[in-house]
Amino acid sequence: MGESVEREGALDLLATATRLAASGPEARLVLRVRPAGVAAASSAFGVDLPTMPCRAERAGACAALWLGPDEWLLLAPAADEGCVAAALEDGLAGHPHSLVTASHRQTAVVVDGARAAALLAIGCPLDLDLAAFPVGMCTRTLFAKAPIVLWRQGVARFRIEVWRSFAPYLWQVLDGGLREGLAE
């Protein structure tokens, strides 16, 4: 993780009331399985894997994000990584699948505040209007030059999953956007 992302606490600029925060460690698994195995994976993970494109489901501290028609990003507390992976392997014993731990490959940045969508629009080509990108929607996309997974957790709260090597870049672009907003 780059040093700029490891900054303590959140960068809070009152002028825009929009904050960036680096999230702590978390267990991340990428699951690929055919439709026949989705029910088994859902019960093993404890979250119903969304089958509607570009939707995320949460249950407790865990979440399942739809990435593709047979591909999900599973998030869980960092301490549960081993048991979540073991439970999924057990539950999917009869189904061909791929389960890859990606906890250390990516990190997350949370953009929170009234102008969160406007801030993201400086690098994200998607329409982030609530009608086009409702709460609970998630998708792989691009932010400036970095591939990300964008998840709208609330009307004005987004979570960005980004590969660690892109994280300082992503942070600096967002931070620059905030400062420009402040200067206006």
Place this chain on the structure above:
Amino acid sequence: MLLIPCPWCGLRPEIEFSYGGEANIARPADPAALTDEEWGAFLYLRTNPKGRHAERWRHANGCGRFFNAVRDTVSDFFETTTKPGELPPSGGKS
């Protein structure tokens, strides 16, 4: 910005996609039986039409899936996009 309808994700910006070349080119069952000319034609010769073109695209920075599209090479208009193995609504090849 050109919006391309991904069969799974809906209308998405062009920057998320990568082009996959002409669609519906079947790999010869027994390449060793082909002449060099026939193999060369399979590898390199494409229709390159002016107008309606069946082609493959991949939603590389989205759901990551390949799909088929019919695009007008003059206007860039996407007539239809379909999941692999599906026929377009108008029938015929996509």
